[in-house]
Amino acid sequence: MLREFRLPDVGEGLTEAEVVKWHVAAGDTVTINQTIVEIETAKAVVELPSPYEGTVSALMVAEGETVDVGTPIISVDVPAEEGSAEDQAPIPPPEGAVEPGMHGGPAPKEERKPVLVGYGVKPGTTTRRPRKQPPAPVPASVPASLPAPTPAPVAAPAPVAVPPQVGRVSVLAKPPVRKLAKDLGVDLSTVAGTGPQGSITREDVQAAVAAPAAVPYQAAAVPAGGEERIPVKGVRKATAQAMVASAFTAPHVTEWLQVDVTETMATVRRLRELPDFAGVKVSPLLLVAKALLTAVKRHPMANATWTDDAIIVKRYVNLGIAAATERGLIVPNVKDAHAMSLPELARALTELTERARAGKCPPAELTGGTITITNIGVFGVDAGTPILNPGEAAILAIGQIRDMPWVVDGQLAVRKVTTLALSFDHRVIDGEQGSYVLRDVGAMLEDPLRMLAWA
Template identity: 50%
Template sequence: MSVTDFLLPDLGEGLTESEIASWKIAEGDTVTVNQVIAEIETAKALVELPSPFDGKIRKLYAEEGATVQVGEPLIAFELDGESSESASSQKAGDEREPVLVGYGPKKETGAAPRRRRRAWDGNAPSASAATVPEDAPRQGARESADAPAERPERPRTTPPVRIFAREIGVDLTQVEGTGDGGLITRADVQKASEALPMVPVAETPRAITVSGREDVRTPIKGVRKATAAAMTDSAFTAPHASEFITIDVTRTSELVARLRAQHPHARLTIMTVVAKAMILAIPRTPSANAHWDDEAQEIVEFGSVHLGVAAATERGLVVPVVKNADTMDLLQLADAIAALVTTAREGKTQPADMSGGTITLTNVGVFGVDAGTPILTPGQSAILAAGAVRRRPWEYDDQVALRDVMTLSLSFDHRIVDGEQASRFLVDVARVLEDPGTALTLV
């Protein structure tokens, strides 16, 4: 029997850390290969983490809510028999980097697979699982072979208590926990703060409380942190410009109604037609589906359309991507968009499904908004926002009538897309929505 540390695997897509959203097992439980042991939240998605071994859970190194870096230990497994031999073979050099679905010990035949190299910091181990003797000291932190000195174990507490301690200036290493197993509680931190010497500080402005409600602090992490970083990078990298057009979409509304009657199971909306109109307009303005390659000093016009669809979720804004959207008919596109948005709102979108987009569509109309100036998705040259469809008095056949009216907002990277090109693209999209039959003239 041996004890093996399982380290947080490389999650791909440039992700270097994740938060333990929930453990599905507890210390002492026996698990099997590919059994879901945890839900981990990355900057892009909430994903299930399967077990790499058959064995017993000796120790959980991270609590729910804790953030773990790639390569840091997550779980200590007690292994015996074939599982132990498999772990030993990984340590001996037959290493395979796990993925998040369906990994575990496998017997290989023929030539050994090529292993993707990964850059680690100087103290990180080179494999995702490292076998250690059962009686070895276990601190929950990695140790360098060249520097075996023990590192102090981080005090046991919860993320909210850590934040509280940091805000009021309490060093948790100096606090004695009174909770179960020595867990440091909020009361422990409060008591420790009262024992600190009073230090005079300059008075700072405070928010005036009128309603009696306390300020709410939300840690910037996960999807919100990634979105903020991406939008800041986009706003200060690509010179944004925006254009607007307001159009009569009554014929498109009527088309959607007819198609829904003919195909009752299709998840067709007016946004599907907007997406299709964008795809049809791209061949006439390929710069709208392009990328600025700063390193190569080239403008790359993409050969395919991978349509990003912005979706508001409880975890923040995510942009799942319909791959090869230009190969789909209207009903296929409707189903693909609906499926991606549903998965996103359930928090189950995988990182790979949010990468590779070439142009983005966002629906601000769902919030009752008429127009906006959306920020580009990093690496793309255009994003279209569709506003709310409203019944308004509108000139129609030389008379004033109530019509369905919508505003489209286009933001674009002015390094790639000139004003004339942006105008042509926006007008082409509008023409299709005003009269869907116009689509026949765009191909």
């Protein structure tokens, strides 16, 4: 019994995702909850487990393709006695056949398999599905391993093994592939598909461009120093939309403060020697985070959200940490950071940054932030004007820490100095309040003992 697994909404309310990497191939045996594919949403890369146990019949979407939620991405041959009752569209039966729950009465009770946690397919019956597939014989969408219901004439024009003349092959290319072909000037009718059922993949299109080295079109390829087209999608697209919305909605104000952090650096070195911090990374970011959490406790408006009819002041802090990844900027957050001890916060920050760099942050960590820190100092930059994350009232940027001449007790000395930049929403935070937040963070980094006094 063939079952199709449709791309689920992974709990973010998103409408599409890109297939990044398949972990299985046609013919492989899969078990329930085995990771079968990695998808990239506008937030992060998410691993999807299999809702079925059986043999992979076909991969219906190629790597690199972007598809809508609800699109079938894989079909699995499930033993009839173990067929899942989840809300997935079954492969159309032969003409005249009646499936349970369609026209022959209610479906019999089946023992349910474990459901996907977080991405679960909604439970339900299959009574609605037949109306979506009135014409039973649709050979172009049936995997090769399924026996044809009847030798209907429409099945003949779709042989997989005829590369030069594929007829109306455009129907076997996904929209992103057709767009790529249009951008590259490739005629899909001349391309042999290597995907499921002879469908054309991105690799087929790119191979068609690269193959004929002596063709004039290839000779006219973009020379060195020309242009490169980079699709705007996934994290990059979501970040752009969020930043534009924030920059042109919230009135930003940015204030700067140079701070002598010599004592902070000495405290970091002492903390690294304590057994409580064994196995975790202790960096200046840890004390900056603790200082900001303390400042938020003293000035709650920095941890608020503007709405049209009210300012929502949050009594909890989900601390966002901006992270640069290969897919673009993401801002995962540490939940309830305000309630953590310093060792707990150190571990949480270490684990969060490791997951972010590996692209393994779950969707829950990428939503619900209340205030953010961005460490631009790691790029050798002194200061900047950070843009607020939508829904947040403040964001703190840390510049690089470097040796600078500084006056200490009337004497010139070389000290460790950094520049802090605080951007805030002027609808929520007045200039006075913003200045107090920045001043308090700076004071605690100059003398970390103040964190104990003000906590």
